[in-house]
Amino acid sequence: MSYKAFVLYKEENSLHHKIENLEEAYWQDGDIWIDVAYSSVNYKDAYVVKDGSLAEKSPLIPGIDLAGTVRESNNPSFQKGQAVIATSYRIGTGHHGGYAQVARIPSEWVIPLPDGLTLKEAMILGTAGLTAALSIQKLENNGLTPDQGPVVVPGATGGVGSLAVNMLSNLGYEVIAGTGKDDKKQYLLQIGASEVVNRQDLQEEAPSSPQKAKWAGAVDPVGGNTLSYILNTLKRGGSVATSGFTAGTNVQTTVFPFISRGVNWLGIDSVTCSMKERTDAWHRLATDLKPTIFQNESIQEVTLEELDHVFEAMLAGKTTGRTIVAL
Structure with missing residues (x-):
């Protein structure tokens, strides 16, 4: 056959x-x-x-x-x-x-x-959903809670970004969504973003000393100059979970965000992470992290x-x- x-x-x-x-x-x-x-x-x-x-x-x-x-x-x-x-x-x-x-x-x-997911829902999530869940878990493991302030998500209309926006919002976080697509602002507000900003406002051409602190955390699927900017605008003890490079693989930064604010740059590996991490993330995707946009x-x-x-x-x-x- x-x-x-x-x-x-x-x-x-x-x-x-x-x-x-x-x-x-x-x-x-x-x-x-x-x-x-x-x-x-x-x-x-x-x-x-x-x-x-x-x-x-x-x-x-x-x-x-x-x-x-x-x-x-x-x-x-x-x-x-x-x-x-x-x-x-x-x-x-x-x-x-x-x-x-x-x-x-x-x-x-x-x-x-996992119980709580259909086969179709599992693939609406897929690696993008797994990556978003691993990012949120790692941010939480490093102390992130909703009362600490906003979480920024650049590349918010993509797979990882849109799912992260929805998951974080459902957990009670204030979510700032970044995008270069002006016509998608209403969509991002509908799936849970508290505010939508242009991606140009989340970029930095060259590293500098830390700027005004804005974010308690970030789910970053884009890298590049956007990540440089986020590192320089995280609050004291804040964390960014990086999983992608759609904005580029080169990141310009200095030691200042790390030694003057104690920020955490967390790498997310959805390819070879342990089966325990993977299984835990999928069970959360079927429960408290399950998105509410499956019919979107x-x-x-x-x-x-x-x-x-x-x-x-x-x-x-x-x-x-x-x-x-x-x-």
Whole structure:
């Protein structure tokens, strides 16, 4: 029996992809076969397909997230028909991923779907939701509470940003959302932002001594000059959790925010974090961190055939919210 998949080919001087029908023998090693119900689209997926540098093999089935039901398992901890989630690790970069009707995954990369989430909701969250949850958990572990002041979220219309805005708001935080999309102000207010600021107001071209303290914390999926500015405007003891680099990988700063205000720059790794961290975050995503935007108009559902247009729009900064792939 064959299964439909989106397959990326990386050759010496070119990248191309196509939808193919593949036999089971195509899949790599793994002790769990999963009938994939949904995958999702993340910035990393778009980068894998359009840039190619993160694709570790060719041919490759991209898709760093997937949710579905167990078809067959050699691990007694997982039973046929059980609903499961698999995200990150090398899925969709070095191991065939979620853009296929069937996936074969090592069981150590798989977690049971928590009570309180459907398979579709799990992929609306996906790596973006996991990253937002890990960011909030780490900020809380470093002392952040709602009574300390506002939390700023740059890149707020993206996957991580929009979910973080909604989650933080639901927890009682005052959330300042940053975006370069003037037409999305009302959307950000609707999902929980207390205030929306232009991304130009969250950037700094060169490091300086700490400026006026504004934020108790920050969820930062963008990096670059925005992160430089946030480090210089955090309150004493404040923390920023950084998970992405859509605004660039270079960050200019000095030692002053760290030694004069004791701020914390926290790295978020949703790719190789421990299974305990991952499982704890997913259980919170099914309970107190569960977003209230699952029916929001910013949730888009597409097919494999429509993926290429989504990738182009995402890399051009023209997408809002989350896009899921129905398999």
